[in-house]
Amino acid sequence: MDWDKLRIFHAVADAGSLTHAGDALHLSQSAVSRQIRALEESLNTTLFHRHARGLILTEQGELLFDATSAMVKRIDAATARIHDSEEEVFGELRVTTTTGFGSLWLAPRLQKLYDKHPELNIDLMLEERVLDLPMREADVAIRMKEPSQADLIRKRLMSVRMRLYAAPGYLDRFGTPHTLDELATHRLICQNPRSAQVTAGLQLVQTLLTHDIHGTLTVNNYFGVLQAVISNLGIGVLPDYIIEDFPSVVRVLPEIESNEVPVFLAYPEELRQSKRIAAFRDFVQEEIVAHRTSRKLMGAE
Template sequence: MDWDKLRVFHAVAEAGSFTHAGEVLNLSQSAVSRQISALEESLNLPLFHRHARGLILTEQGELLYRTARDIFSKLAMTEALLTESRERPQGPLKITTTVAFGSLWLTPRIKDFLDLYPDIQVTLVLFDGELDLAMREADVAIRMMPPRQPDLIQRHLLTMHYNVYAAPDYLARHGTPASPEDLDRHHIVVYGDDARISPPVSNVNWLLEAGAGPGRPRRPVLEVNNIYGIYRAVKSGLGVAALPDYMSAEAGSLVHILPELTGPKLDAYFVYPEELRHSKRITVFRDFLLQKIQESV
């Protein structure tokens, strides 16, 4: 199988069109199309269904794409390991974590990391789902639950708890609840169901039940399927919510109320593939995280 044609096929399958693949490969649309046609002729198989709205892989094309993706991901990992300096960590480092943790805690600290290691090119992917580290969708992940994928190395970073917060202007308008029962008279912002993404903890909306009597269910003023969105709603003065305690430390402007109420714990893990065990980029980033966590405790 011709290597150049396989490279073009992989780019087309990733991009979903000849035009976008050509932009990635710096080739014309017609050149990309010719390469794919030649590959299909050599295999005597159609690899794409051609539609007006784009390209869809055939069953045979999907099989070839999975193999090509695995090959190119391993090549990218090997290239990164080969080019990494023994004396000074360098090269790309793609980090994924949740939108909330990445926005509020990690992003403000990345400057310090890059000041220490200017030859590392950092990419942050903030996403509440799980990227496939084995397929090199990211190099490392900071996750709020143990990884479910096999062959991943994990390191526990810290344990957080959910506490109850509100903005000062909300409390000025509605008063500060003195007991969990007082929450019956307050606006509560909660996590909204989203079948595509698992909630960060099993009982994420425990605040609706805390101190509530039987037959008196609380209704939230707003549901948001993202912890960062809940934080923004609370900061705007909309209502009361349960948030991981790192948010209050970073935000500074929220008031911790009902301190006797502590919700579920949330454990953060540093996760990366077995193949990157000896990568200096991974090692220095892990040590950097541990130091910053220790400073913020």
């Protein structure tokens, strides 16, 4: 099958438009249309439904798009490995992690990585969904559980616990609770129990909510919880890694915390020799060591 036609088909399916695909491929709309018609004729099937708002894949088109998507990912992987044979660290590195860890811990530290490798481009994908690393949805992941996918190199980085925190301004106004019964008279800020989150954090929230909490504010990620806490809205359930960068935040009820949550770094076996992966891995490990040292000095452990 003609790869050029498949390449053009993939661009059209991805863009949902002949015009947009043509712009991306630097081809005229008529040239793209001719290639799609020729491909449909060679397969003796219709790949797209045409309508006023654009193009929609037929069932046969979906099957072909799945195949071309897998081909593109494999080509991207091969290209990455070729680039990684060079001495310098450069090019795009797609990193995925949770919204909380990525926004509160990782992103504020990336300047150090850029200072060391200025030609490295990070595509930071923050979401709770676990991306498929072997299928190259991302190059490297930092997750709050050990990855279950096969053919991954994984390394445990550290452990996290969810704890209770508040801003001094809030505690000055409403007082510091010393028991769970006293916590019930405060506003609890936490992730919505229905939102995606680590099991240990969910279990802690569910336990706290059994104590007839006076009021709640629920958010679907820890970044939002933190912003509410530092805005003096209440006492928040937050991961302990936030303390280093927000030293004014005060821990409340220190005997209350979640079970331990392991943090893992993982990447595909085929990227074992990647210099970009190695640079990112070494950077994260160095920051973890500095993070642990800072927490010990602050007495957080």
